[in-house]
Amino acid sequence: MATSKTYLLEKEEINELFTNLEKQYVLYAPVKISAGGRYQEQDSIMYKPIHTYQDIEFNERSTYSAKEVLTPITQTLFYFTDDEFTEAKLKQKKNIIIFARSCDINAIKIQDQIYLENGNIEDFFYKRVRNKVKFALMECSKEFDGCFCCSVGSNKTDHYSIAFSFEKEKAHIEVKDETFDHYFNSKKTSHYQISFPTENKLKVNFPVIENIDLANQLKKHPMWDEFENRCIACGACTIACSTCSCFETTDIVYTENPHIGERRRTYSSCMINGFDEMAGGNCFRKKNSEKYRYKILHKVYGHNARFQTGPMCVGCGRCSARCPQLISYPETLKKLCHAIKEIKQKKGV
Known part of the structure; x- marks a missing residue:
């Protein structure tokens, strides 16, 4: 350039x-x-x-x-018949x-x-x-x-x-x-320089989870208990989130001809019931607090453990703004920082 x-x-x-x-x-x-x-x-x-x-x-x-x-919230990936498919x-x-x-x-x-x-x-x-x-x-x-x-x-x-x-x-x-x-061409030039924010009123100390051992101990911490009744597992936070990418795929069979149809990809959320349901009806996270814990730890630890590029968060504030229960994401991060400190103190770290 x-x-x-x-x-x-x-x-x-x-x-x-x-x-x-x-x-x-x-x-x-x-x-x-x-x-x-x-x-x-x-x-x-x-x-x-x-x-x-x-x-x-x-x-x-x-x-x-x-x-x-x-x-898009819903998109068709391909169309299929008995023996072929077309993107x-x-x-x-x-x-x-x-x-x-x-x-x-x-x-x-x-x-x-x-x-x-x-x-x-x-x-x-x-x-x-x-x-x-x-x-x-x-x-x-x-x-x-x-x-x-x-x-x-x-x-x-x-x-x-x-x-x-x-x-x-x-x-x-x-x-x-x-x-x-x-x-x-021929437009008036300017000496203006595009600027970026340099400070927010809200300052957040993002938790650092160094290893899987600490992550597993945090999973058992009682800090998550309060969210069992507060969080209603509606998924509003993840739909508003600019980095979340969970989706489900569904095959739509046309009623006129049950042998043809289309496969669609649709936004979903790790927060809603049934997202992690397996064959036989088994679920990994049945309680709302477990769903919320999974979302937070993935943002803070899971994504970075895979890509080594930091948290899966850009600080836009949409999740807190959209929560019908007024759950603050930054306050959750603060609680998580306290929990990490508590665990390390018990271990003498």
Whole structure:
């Protein structure tokens, strides 16, 4: 990539830019859906295709993350008959630009690990979409309630092609990828520098679990007991999470002809009943506290044990914001830190 340049565009020029970009790309960004939230008259902010500058909600955190662009809640993988199957065609022919904040771009890097670097097998359906994606960084000019990106190092990224600092009637736009240079011919340059958050009000000491022995001792710690009644195992936290990737596959047989159908992949959650059910009806985690414990220890220990890249968390705060029981993820991490200290003291470490 060439040295980046920054431009200042007015609202009309930004809409002209979007029109030109849409000839080659589908633009996805956070969009406010009126009265689409959990409660009456509460809005929801989700990733949708956008066409104009006014479509983008850049003052509030999106309710759900950008991962849904890459892995839709439900997607058909292939169609089958008695003796053959055909992969579902990719409906999206154009390339994609995703407008995302630093934490969400870092979250996609974790998704990449799960789908593309997990052993020697790459997920074909994820990869074919991922190869089409470029990122447009959205500058965070203010932090949102519950954010702790600085505590996990997801407050910064250089994994973007273009960056936007939005204002009401204009935007400063940094262009890193020379692919986009021609869109800004004759546009007014700017000395503005895209900035990243440097400190959050909420500071979280992320627990460090050095080995499987400590992880196994934490599984037996009484700290999890309180969540048996508090957590209702609804899965809202994992659906809102920008790094969770659990799914289930289901074969749908057409009633008109029971010998043909399709296989679908659908979002799921380690928090819901039946997710870990095996043949014969046996489950690994029957209690809500056990489900919650599994989720937390996977975020803190399991993912890092496999990939050696740190916790499976970017500090976006969505899980706490979406919990109907008001369970705080940072408070859980604090309890986990205390439990680790307690175990080590008993062992004389």
